[in-house]
Amino acid sequence: xxxxxxxxxxxxxxxxxxxxxxxxxxxxxxxxxxxxxxxxxxxxxxxxxxxxxxxxxxxxxxxxxxxxxxxxxxxxxxxxxxxxxxxxxxxxxxxxxxxxxxxxxxxxxxxxxxxxxxxxxxxxxxxxxxxxxxxxxxxxxxxxxxxxxxxxxxxxxxxxxxxxxxxxxxxxxxxxxxxxxxxxxxxxxxxxxxxxxxxxxxxxxxxxxxxxxxxxxxxxxxxxxxxxxxxxxxx
Amino acid sequence: xxxxxxxxxxxxxxxxxxxxxxxxxxxxxxxxxxxxxxxxxxxxxxxxxxxxxxxxxxxxxxxxxxxxxxxxxxxxxxxxxxxxxxxxxxxxxxxxxxxxxxxxxxxxxxxxxxxxxxxxxxxxxxxxxxxxxxxxxxxxxxxxxxxxxxxxxxxxxxxxxxxxxxxxxxxxxxxxxxxxxxxxxxxxxxxxxxxxxxxxxxxxxxxxxxxxxxxxxxxxxxxxxxxxxxxxxxxxxxxxxxxxxxxxxxxxxxxxxxxxxxxxxxxxxxxxxxxxxxx
Numbered sequence: 001x002x003x004x005x006x007x008x009x010x011x012x013x014x015x016x017x018x019x020x021x022x023x024x025x026x027x028x029x030x031x032x033x034x035x036x037x038x039x040x041x042x043x044x045x046x047x048x049x050x051x052x053x054x055x056x057x058x059x060x061x062x063x064x065x066x067x068x069x070x071x072x073x074x075x076x077x078x079x080x081x082x083x084x085x086x087x088x089x090x091x092x093x094x095x096x097x098x099x100x101x102x103x104x105x106x107x108x109x110x111x112x113x114x115x116x117x118x119x120x121x122x123x124x125x126x127x128x129x130x131x132x133x134x135x136x137x138x139x140x141x142x143x144x145x146x147x148x149x150x151x152x153x154x155x156x157x158x159x160x161x162x163x164x165x166x167x168x169x170x171x172x173x174x175x176x177x178x179x180x181x182x183x184x185x186x187x188x189x190x191x192x193x194x195x196x197x198x199x200x201x202x203x204x205x206x207x208x209x210x211x212x213x214x215x216x217x218x219x220x221x222x223x224x225x226x227x228x229x230x231x232x233x234x235x
Numbered sequence: 236x237x238x239x240x241x242x243x244x245x246x247x248x249x250x251x252x253x254x255x256x257x258x259x260x261x262x263x264x265x266x267x268x269x270x271x272x273x274x275x276x277x278x279x280x281x282x283x284x285x286x287x288x289x290x291x292x293x294x295x296x297x298x299x300x301x302x303x304x305x306x307x308x309x310x311x312x313x314x315x316x317x318x319x320x321x322x323x324x325x326x327x328x329x330x331x332x333x334x335x336x337x338x339x340x341x342x343x344x345x346x347x348x349x350x351x352x353x354x355x356x357x358x359x360x361x362x363x364x365x366x367x368x369x370x371x372x373x374x375x376x377x378x379x380x381x382x383x384x385x386x387x388x389x390x391x392x393x394x395x396x397x398x399x400x401x402x403x404x405x406x407x408x409x410x411x412x413x414x415x416x417x418x419x420x421x422x423x424x425x426x427x428x429x430x431x432x433x434x435x436x437x438x439x440x441x442x443x444x445x446x447x448x449x450x451x452x453x454x455x456x457x458x459x460x461x462x463x464x465x466x467x468x469x470x471x472x473x474x475x476x477x478x479x480x481x482x483x484x485x486x487x488x489x490x491x492x493x494x495x496x497x498x499x500x501x502x503x504x505x506x507x508x509x510x511x512x513x514x
Contacts, residue, residue, distance in 0.1 A: 052403060067406065069406035072405070073400075073405060081397065087452065087453040094398075095401075097402065097407055106390065129452075150405045
């Protein structure tokens with residue numbers, strides 16, 4: 001059975017239907033990229049996948065055994081976080097929170113996991129640095145490490161490269177690609193960057209308040225929707 | 236200096252006030268870090284006004300002030316939390332509405348029963364004489380409970396403060412912890428209100444957190460540092476209010492202002508030195 005299955009799902013936002021006609025499946029190990037213009041329903045769908053929103057109709061089902069505390073999430077940054085006094089390590093360790101249950105403090109295993117994920121993203125040197133003093137790319141790496149702490153199966157990323165310069169963007173993409181290949185984490189990513197999506201993702205889901213395309217990246221490049229969107233972006 | 240402190244501790248009522256005051260300022264400072272970062276500082280202010288109203292009504296009914304105020308303020312805290320999360324009336328406007336309404340109800344209640352006298356002044360700006368023996372044991376017990384819960388839930392409070400969306404998405408019961416924060420804040424405010432005064436109690440929540448954020452870089456050090464700042468400012472404030480016969484609440488706030496300016500100056504100087512080094 002697929003890890004995530006959407007059947008005729010639709011979601012509304014403040015009473016208006018934001019996105020409808022969703023029919024897709026995400027298999028274990030897939031790298032799905034959700035693309036589309038602003039207001040096409042990408043963020044709403046993400047909320048639905050995270051179960052922060054229930055579908056208006058249809059269903060979103062997770063394969064048995066995928067609990068909320070096995071999903072890692074890289075959200076868009078909020079204004080409050082920009083001046084938050086916390087060390088990178090404190091932020092990363094907080095990714096393990098959902099495993100604590102009613103226990104009050106982190107165990108040795110939690111701390112080891114935080115260390116491992118810092119090493120994986122080569123940010124051990126940021127450990128004691130203050131989060132608000134990090135650069136945009138470093139902050140994203142810290143949040144990615146936190147998301148990795150939270151999951152073993154599924155990683156959901158909401159525009160991870162927004163506002164980053166091209167070099168940092170490329171580094172972050174290859175890091176995500178590595179996570180997908182080496183650890184075998186399933187990845188669902190929202191992105192504006194259609195070129196990179198077509199390059200790295202195995203599957204593409206194109207939204208325009210409804211599902212316009214779902215298939216493999218190769219099929220997408222060959223399709224008329226994909227060709228137009230890719231071409232348009234290239235200018 | 237030691238003579239003065241020794242003299243102060245010879246008065247039983249002052250000892251009571253200082254014990255409760257120190258505990259309350261510690262609780263307020265711990266919770267304050269989270270409240271300030273969550274942009275909830277105004278909730279503390281709103282709650283203290285509600286506390287004023289319920290205190291006035293409790294006095295009018297000849298009931299024990301803490302027993303009446305605590306449930307009322309706790310309920311208001313939950314309400315304000317809900318309102319600021321999802322409502323047509325935005326959070327800050329709702330707080331303004333609730334706090335002025337309860338202020339008005341409180342003042343009218345007082346003027347109808349005992350009349351506008353020094354009580355009103357004491358409620359508004361605090362009085363060191365407010366603590367009876369029964370109040371003290373209840374206050375100490377509640378303050379210890381607030382601190383214990385804070386320590387036990389420290390990691391959860393951090394996660395919910397830093398990123399509610401992430402916590403919610405990974406299956407953490409965010410609503411529950413927000414309610415816990417609101418509950419602890421409400422109790423702290425009621426405990427400290429009669430000493431600090433309804434107008435000034437929220438400064439205990441905001442000042443230490445903002446002060447320690449000037450200098451500290453980690454959540455844990457910010458929390459610990461603001462605890463120390465708050466306790467020291469309270470104690471010095473009480474000594475000064477004893478020496479110069481100034482109102483206690485206001486003296487404590489003045490100390491907090493001075494601590495804030497000091498830390499702000501330190502951080503500015505540190506920044507200038509760093510820039511020189513880099514240049």
